[in-house]
Amino acid sequence: MTVQTAFDKARAEDRAALVGYLPAAFPSREGGIRAVTAMVEAGCDVIEIGLPYSDPMMDGPTIQDAVHHALVGGARVADVFAAVEAVAATGVPALVMTYWNPVDRYGVEAFARDLASAGGSGLITPDLTPEEAGPWVEASDAHDLDRVFLVALSSTDERIDKITRLSRGFVYAASLMGVTGARTAVDTGAPRLVERTRAAIAAQGRDLPVGLGLGVGDGRQAAEVAGFADGVIVGSAFVRRLLDGSTLEEGLADLRELTADLAAGVRSGR
Amino acid sequence: MTIDAARGTSTPLPDSEGHFGIYGGRFAPEALMAALAELEREFAAAMADPAFTGELNDLLANYAGRPSLLTEAKRFAEHAGGARVLLKREDLNHTGSHKINNVLGQALLARRMGKRRLIAETGAGQHGVATATAAALLGLECTVFMGELDTERQALNVARMRMLGAAVVPVGTGSRTLKDACNEAFRDWVATVDHTHYCVGSTMGPHPFPTMVRDLQRVIGVEARAQVLELTGRLPDAVVACVGGGSNSMGAFHAFVPDEGVGLYGFEAAGDGIETGRHAATITGGSVGVIHGMRTYLLQDAEGQTIESHSISAGLDYPGVGPEHSWLHDSGRAVYAPITDAEAMEAFALLCRTEGVIPAIESAHALAGALKVGRELGPDAVVVVCLSGRGDKDMHTAAEYFGLMPAGEASA
Missing domain, CATH: 3.40.50.1100 (Rossmann fold)
Structure with a gap:
């Protein structure tokens, strides 16, 4: 299933899609695969596999901790592809979310090839701007992969147009000015950003879903976001459950519980 | 010497998106764009x-203490193959660098x-x-x-x-x-x-x-160029600076880039030695990638994870380098070479004892490089060294390194 298909399916059910993030090889290689599988079973429509990177400049303390843990445990790019393969085998689309340098180092074309052959749907690239994205646009076209770029509250209309033109799969609207991490409230500017992004897409005569992420942590917030966005993206809250579980089994049980809460949320927002 | 609003830069680089050749650019979150x-x-x-440049120039002159001196280091120069060594005294600026x-x-x-x-x-x-x-x-x-x-x-x-x-x-x-x-x-x-x-x-x-x-630091080279012309009647053979992120070196080099006869030498921190892997010599021992929003040389492993840098000098202990240095390296306009902790500390002590000037350990890397460049170029050469900072902050490190603390006073 492609990302677009997953969003279409949610739309047909008159609800938002639930997009869940976890870094690869966290809390361990095997535990990480069990965790994303649990998230799929409990109701995630799309999975983002994070590529653990030494300098997570845009992540808050929760994801920093998890990524550090994964790297100390010896996380490799191969673990990312293994997690993608496991998710893809369930029929749910898997995207890789990554800082640019590991892809650049691997080789953009080689990364696209290996991601596609693992069954991955595409990449989310938080520090790759359209201006620097030439090689990735080429490689993703060659391998039929989705390109998820981000728009922000501070983006001008001109930039939103530029970014959405390059995007495929969905557009990631960052709901707040800040790093990753659950917050108690959704930023009041978020609905307006989604609206501006949709307007830009409509003006291009295209149909592309808009997912909203950063700061969403529970079913109540998910319902609120589902009221105005096509997808609800949750990361740190999942990571937090695994960090806090005293055993892997406990963490996985909490993860399922959170997924179910969020899945109910995305179904009650409209 | 002041910052000249009309000719803020003298080269066409970077391009409109901030590229120096393949380097630089903007790899940043959309929220910051x-x-x-x-x-x-x-x-x-x-x-x-x-109005802006006037206020800046006033502060540079009357607050920071510019222009900084160009001091001839005659006794130090005896160890540099007899070349004339001229120290650009950024250490004398307010705040010490x-x-x-x-x-x-x-x-x-x-x-x-x-x-x-x-x-x-x-x-x-x-x-x-x-x-x-x-x-x-x-x-x-x-x-x-x-x-x-x-x-x-x-x-x-x-x-x-x-x-x-x-x-x-x-x-x-x-x-x-x-x-x-x-x-x-x-x-x-x-x-x-x-x-x-x-x-x-x-x-x-x-x-x-x-x-x-770079444009705010190029005053270093603009001043030094005029000072060395006045002192010696000619351009120097070499301009030498230490390179961490690269601001004092870029500032010292930039005005000399069009002067083809002037060799530009950047010295990187080699820590325990390049061969040990414990170093911060990005251009010498690194490869091209993306870090902190720019494409440049960096220390990274086969999977693109940053390798931690090591240097006795905290100011050079950085696994990346400014993108314009990467470009100057590739274009051959500047030469980059490593200086180990031991070489830097030897030069640190030498400047103290020959000139009565205590340099920052960062700047001691440039001094160690100047000794090599001077010996290579010989006694007729004129070498300008950017003495980027003073060493007061490094006294603890130096005292431990040289065993200057009386027994029982040394701390870990």
Whole structure:
């Protein structure tokens, strides 16, 4: 299933899609695969596999901790592809979310090839701007992969147009000015950003879903976001459950519980 | 010598998107793109505004103490193959290093843009001290991010920043040094960008920072070029500087780039030696990738994870380098070579004892390089060395290194 298909399916059910993030090889290689599988079973429509990177400049303390843990445990790019393969085998689309340098180092074309052959749907690239994205646009076209770029509250209309033109799969609207991490409230500017992004897409005569992420942590917030966005993206809250579980089994049980809460949320927002 | 608004730069680089050849650019979160574009516009407007450059030049002259001296180091030169060695005395600036040149410009710009708060990353603490100083002078709030390891080895500078009213945030993640302080500063900035200016301390980061910092530091080379012409009647054979992120070196080099007969030499920190893997010599021992918003040489493993750098000098302990240096290296216009901790400390002691000048350990890398360049070029050569900072902050490290503490007083 492609990302677009997953969003279409949610739309047909008159609800938002639930997009869940976890870094690869966290809390361990095997535990990480069990965790994303649990998230799929409990109701995630799309999975983002994070590529653990030494300098997570845009992540808050929760994801920093998890990524550090994964790297100390010896996380490799191969673990990312293994997690993608496991998710893809369930029929749910898997995207890789990554800082640019590991892809650049691997080789953009080689990364696209290996991601596609693992069954991955595409990449989310938080520090790759359209201006620097030439090689990735080429490689993703060659391998039929989705390109998820981000728009922000501070983006001008001109930039939103530029970014959405390059995007495929969905557009990631960052709901707040800040790093990753659950917050108690959704930023009041978020609905307006989604609206501006949709307007830009409509003006291009295209149909592309808009997912909203950063700061969403529970079913109540998910319902609120589902009221105005096509997808609800949750990361740190999942990571937090695994960090806090005293055993892997406990963490996985909490993860399922959170997924179910969020899945109910995305179904009650409209 | 002053910053000339009309000829802020003398080369066509970077291009409109901040590229020096394949290097530089903007690898930044979308949330910062509006602020980076605004900064680029506002800096260009400010540098074209005589009121702004007038105020900056006034501060450089009457607050920072510019122009800095060009001091001939005759006794030191005896160890450099007899070449004439001229020290560009950035150590004599207010706050003790070249960092103040950049910070005064950015702090004035921040105020002009209506920002009320400055943030900065710092390694040795020199940039943090300079930023705290400018913030105090202009009545701005200031927060400085510093790796925990660096707060320990540069404790005196932590106290200086706090005395000046800045908040110092020790960063305990990753290698607990400069790169992690940069990460934390970017994390702060993305959440505070409406009222905060990130005063980047070196010729690094996403466009326009590498260019802006270079343009604010190029006063070093502009002054040195005129001073050496006046003193010797000719251009120097070599300009020598240490390279961490690369701001004092870029500042020293830039005015000389069009002078083809002038050799440009950047000396990187080789720590325990390139072969040990424990070093910070990015160009010598690194490969091309993306870090902190720019494409450049960096220390990374086969999977693109940053390799932690090592140097006795906190100010050079950084796994990346400014993108313009990467370009100068590839183009062959500048030569980059490594200096080990041991070579730097030997040159540190030599300058102390031959000239009565205690250099920063960062600058001691340039001095060690100058000894090599002087010996290579011979007694007719004129070598300008950028003495980027003074060594007061390094006394603890030096005392331990040379065993100067009486028994029982040394601390770990």
